[in-house]
Amino acid sequence: MYIFLFSLFLVYVLVMAIWGFVDIKKLKNKTFTEIDKVKNYKEGILIGWIPVLVFIPICLFLNISLYDLGFRLINLNHNFWFTLITLVICGIFLIIVLLQMISYLASEKKREEIRNQLLKPDQKNHYNDVMANIAFPRTFKEKKYFFGVSLTAGICEEIIFRGLLLFLLQALFPSLSIVFIIIIASAIFGIGHFYQGITGIIKTTVGGVVFCCLYVVTNSLIIGIIGHFLMDFSSAFLLREEEPNEN
Secondary structure, eight states: OHHHHHHHHHHHHHHHHHHHHHHHHHTOOOOOOHHHHHHHHHHHHHHHHHHHHHHHHHHHHOOOOTTTTTTTTOOOSSSSHHHHHHHHHHHHHHHHHHHHHHHHHHHHHHHHHHHHHHHOTTTOOOHHHHHHHHTTTSSSSHHHHHHHHHHHHHHHHHHHIIIIIHHHHHHHHSOOHHHHHHHHHHHHHHHHHGGHHHHHHHHHHHHHHHHHHHHHHHSSHHHHHHHHHHHHHHHSSSSHHHHHHOO
């Protein structure tokens, strides 16, 4: 049954990668109004929850409990040095994200520099162009819905790519070292972001390694969900809030 579920999981990752690639091509060179972006955020929230609503019932039917999927209280019972290094790296990362958010809020000059950098056309990377228009909310309404997108990504991606995927890999390859399990899971996570290009795949793979390690050392999805959400929602602070422009 684990092979069936893992195969279904790989199909989902492949579909997600192709869907994202086609979507980026479709949105290339399009200018987004507030209405367009809010609509896109709503669709992102809906699409983000689909795999959770599909896989969790299947898991429960196959006698895979929510506990097995990482719905557990935090318990630091892993190797001491592995735990220490992981927590230090994640702590540094969290501090950097928080300092960036504070600097964006406090400095108009910093926000203007970021704005000019983000909105500069990138002919070599269509993903960057599209994300500059979609992923960085500018109005209060956009930021409100972007909060929902970030929360959805934090919850759903951690459940699917950490809780479920690590469980399946450990069940299918019980003799494999946890290090290799983490590498395989992170590579699959990176491939799922194929539409972001080679740089995006590398970044998401590295991010996947960090979140996998965090999941392993805490034995829970809780910290990973919070960290993932903060990482994504920090984008809402990159650009200063503006009045909506529908022209």
